[in-house]
Amino acid sequence: MYSLDINFLRDRPEYLKEQQQDKRSPKPTVSGSTPIIVGAVAAVALLGITFGAKVYLENENSKLAAELATLDQAIANQEAQKAQIAQINQETEAIRSDTTALATVFNQITPWSALLEEVRERAPGNIQIENIQKVSIQLPPPDPNAAVDPNAPPAPTSVPGLEISGRARSYNDVNDFMLLLQNSDFFNGQDIRLVSANLQQNNTQVATPTDSNIEVRLPPVVQFQVRSALNDKPASEILAQLRRQGAEGLVERIQYLQQKGVIQ
Numbered sequence: 001m002y003s004l005d006i007n008f009l010r011d012r013p014e015y016l017k018e019q020q021q022d023k024r025s026p027k028p029t030v031s032g033s034t035p036i037i038v039g040a041v042a043a044v045a046l047l048g049i050t051f052g053a054k055v056y057l058e059n060e061n062s063k064l065a066a067e068l069a070t071l072d073q074a075i076a077n078q079e080a081q082k083a084q085i086a087q088i089n090q091e092t093e094a095i096r097s098d099t100t101a102l103a104t105v106f107n108q109i110t111p112w113s114a115l116l117e118e119v120r121e122r123a124p125g126n127i128q129i130e131n132i133q134k135v136s137i138q139l140p141p142p143d144p145n146a147a148v149d150p151n152a153p154p155a156p157t158s159v160p161g162l163e164i165s166g167r168a169r170s171y172n173d174v175n176d177f178m179l180l181l182q183n184s185d186f187f188n189g190q191d192i193r194l195v196s197a198n199l200q201q202n203n204t205q206v207a208t209p210t211d212s213n214i215e216v217r218l219p220p221v222v223q224f225q226v227r228s229a230l231n232d233k234p235a236s237e238i239l240a241q242l243r244r245q246g247a248e249g250l251v252e253r254i255q256y257l258q259q260k261g262v263i264q
Contacts, residue, residue: 159232
């Protein structure tokens with residue numbers, strides 16, 4: 001005997017709907033996928049931050065490189081300017097040295113004409129100057145026990161001077177002449193020496209009539225020789241004396257150099 005089991009519940013629509021819903025795959029819940037979403041967002045954000053930082057750093061590096069190049073160029077320009085300034089300073093110093101040397105030469109010049117005029121004015125009426133010549137006067141050797149500065153220039157061994165020869169009526173006239181030279185700004189009053197002084201016959205020829213028997217005997221004279229060193233004062237300190245003796249050209253040059261500040 002066969003028996004039939006008929007389930008009329010399967011044919012009911014409510015039952016069919018529940019079975020279909022049971023067969024469907026379960027949907028994921030939102031709460032279960034939150035960590036994945038957060039991780040993805042964080043990864044994307046990290047990538048974005050990294051990319052942005054890279055772009056920013058590249059831009060900053062480019063700016064720094066440009067600034068560095070600008071600074072290098074500025075430094076190069078400054079070095080070139082420093083070199084030019086150093087060259088200009090060197091040329092200026094050379095010109096200043098040449099100018100100072102030239103001014104020193106002018107300041108140490110005593111014109112020969114001024115010296116002759118000074119001797120003529122200083123000679124008394126009883127003195128007759130016969131010869132004047134420039135000489136080099138040897139200085140005494142330095143004291144060997146004196147302290148020596150190793151940086152000081154070597155001391156001169158001689159100085160320029162004049163040797164004056166002539167005749168005088170007496171020894172007193174020669175002495176007076178030497179005293180007058182000592183008071184001159186052109187001579188070194190501490191270094192005026194009498195080289196020689198001898199009483200000699202006066203051989204001066206006196207014109208007499210040819211038909212007369214007149215014999216003229218002149219008194220003897222003192223033949224002398226005086227030597228004096230020139231004063232080492234610079235010309236700028238004796239401008240008045242130089243002007244008085246007619247050295248106008250030298251005076252004007254010295255005054256021009258004083259106006260320019262080359263000579264004090």
